[in-house]
Amino acid sequence: MTLDKSRRGQKLRVLSIPDERMRAQAIRFGITEGEIISCREIVPGGPIIVGKNKQEIAIGRGLARQIRVEPVGLKGMELLRRKGHALS
Numbered sequence: 001m002t003l004d005k006s007r008r009g010q011k012l013r014v015l016s017i018p019d020e021r022m023r024a025q026a027i028r029f030g031i032t033e034g035e036i037i038s039c040r041e042i043v044p045g046g047p048i049i050v051g052k053n054k055q056e057i058a059i060g061r062g063l064a065r066q067i068r069v070e071p072v073g074l075k076g077m078e079l080l081r082r083k084g085h086a087l088s
């Protein structure tokens with residue numbers, strides 16, 4: 001799934017950022033493949049607010065659609081299950 005499909009409160013692992021230009025932008029925010037981030041807030045029609053360590057980062061929807069993530073831990077999986085996604 002991509003970051004724009006995440007739910008508030010989910011812990012996520014960044015799997016990949018396929019687009020090279022978008023990857024460079026994410027790296028400037030300190031978000032790289034393998035990082036654990038949390039979805040703190042989803043602003044309607046606006047950015048996704050993610051937490052990494054003790055900082056909050058506003059990620060625009062265009063970039064969020066390019067960041068592939070997977071839920072981490074029970075809270076991440078439970079929120080995904082409630083959203084109706086099949087878990088493998």
